[in-house]
Amino acid sequence: MLHRILQAALLPAVLLASAGAARAQGSLNLYCSVQVEWCQAAANAFQRESGIRVSVSQKGSGEVLAQIRAEAQNPRGDLWFGGTGDPHLQAAEENLSAEYRSAALDQLHDWAQKQARDSRYRTVGIYAGALGFGFNPELLARRNIAPPACWKDLLDARFRNEIQMANPQSSGTAYVMIATIVQIMGEDPAFEYLKALHRNINAYPRSGTGPIKSVARGETGVSISFVHDAVTERLGGFPVSSALPCEGTGYEVGSMSIIRGARNLRNAQRFYDWALTPAAQALGAETKQFQTPSNRAAPVPPEAPQMSQIRLIDYDFARYGASAERRRLIERWDREVNALP
Ligand code: PLP
Numbered sequence: 093m094l095h096r097i098l099q100a101a102l103l104p105a106v107l108l109a110s111a112g113a114a115r116a117q118g119s120l121n122l123y124c125s126v127q128v129e130w131c132q133a134a135a136n137a138f139q140r141e142s143g144i145r146v147s148v149s150q151k152g153s154g155e156v157l158a159q160i161r162a163e164a165q166n167p168r169g170d171l172w173f174g175g176t177g178d179p180h181l182q183a184a185e186e187n188l189s190a191e192y193r194s195a196a197l198d199q200l201h202d203w204a205q206k207q208a209r210d211s212r213y214r215t216v217g218i219y220a221g222a223l224g225f226g227f228n229p230e231l232l233a234r235r236n237i238a239p240p241a242c243w244k245d246l247l248d249a250r251f252r253n254e255i256q257m258a259n260p261q262s263s264g265t266a267y268v269m270i271a272t273i274v275q276i277m278g279e280d281p282a283f284e285y286l287k288a289l290h291r292n293i294n295a296y297p298r299s300g301t302g303p304i305k306s307v308a309r310g311e312t313g314v315s316i317s318f319v320h321d322a323v324t325e326r327l328g329g330f331p332v333s334s335a336l337p338c339e340g341t342g343y344e345v346g347s348m349s350i351i352r353g354a355r356n357l358r359n360a361q362r363f364y365d366w367a368l369t370p371a372a373q374a375l376g377a378e379t380k381q382f383q384t385p386s387n388r389a390a391p392v393p394p395e396a397p398q399m400s401q402i403r404l405i406d407y408d409f410a411r412y413g414a415s416a417e418r419r420r421l422i423e424r425w426d427r428e429v430n431a432l433p
Pocket of ligand 1: 262266
């Protein structure tokens with residue numbers, strides 16, 4: 093099992109190449125931006141039920157967007173499962189994804205249907221999750237550092253070199269953080285904040301779950317992460333807690349899109365319909381990933397952060413998922429923040 097998971101994580105190109113050779117009927121190439129355990133569980137369950145052979149390539153949301161763009165003239169992937177909603181909206185606007193209206197759409201929460209409407213039915217919400225702080229209470233106690241409670245706390249000198257957030261060029265999670273700060277503070281103050289925060293950041297890993305895994309291993313005290321990811325690490329036996337920022341916070345509508353020009357279009361549509369069912373959506377919790385599922389009939393795992401109890405901002409998905417805006421904000425971050433010593 094572990095061997096298969098590692099294969100999926102480390103050798104996607106090889107897997108996809110062999111799937112490409114056996115193309116035709118009966119296969120599906122899945123690009124997947126949730127954690128690899130869920131990707132593999134979804135692939136296995138769908139394969140068992142449908143007889144369609146599924147190959148998995150797991151990558152961060154920004155990385156899959158870049159790959160789909162690079163492959164636009166010769167698509168190798170059929171369906172993009174999971175990852176934050178903004179890059180899925182960007183793909184829709186750039187005509188990289190295909191319109192599809194599943195019969196299951198009206199079973200979904202409003203926020204998931206809105207994601208479909210905003211994209212003219214080129215993507216759909218499959219889960220939601222709120223952004224917050226992960227921290228290692230044992231490590232912070234040893235260093236005599238009080239945990240963060242507010243976005244503004246992260247600028248405090250007590251967190252010098254103690255915080256990780258992912259790199260927004262590859263990670264959808266990190267882009268949600270930037271868009272959240274811009275929406276809370278206004279753009280110029282937000283970039284002043286991000287520059288000041290840079291002093292306290294020890295690394296910007298590629299993947300959105302990199303920072304919380306560093307917290308779990310005791311390599312950094314604090315991460316900027318989805319709070320459901322802290323639950324995963326805690327259940328894995330690691331000393332990880334989470335907090336929700338006092339100023340309010342942003343959230344993701346994790347999404348799914350069929351890639352335009354998919355060679356296995358009918359199989360992609362079958363997977364899409366299946367992935368919106370309550371049974372398929374329960375696989376997230378079965379692999380210890382605790383987002384809130386988008387099908388109203390899917391069980392919300394008791395471990396999942398209760399979205400209705402969280403002070404969420406009115407995240408403007410249409411604006412921050414727009415191609416020019418997302419590209420501009422990430423480039424500004426790279427120029428003004430990432431380039432700092
Ligand atoms: N893994 C989990 C558990 C998530 O909730 C998300 C967000 O959709 C991701 C991964 C996305 O990862 P990244 O920030 O690398 O795009």
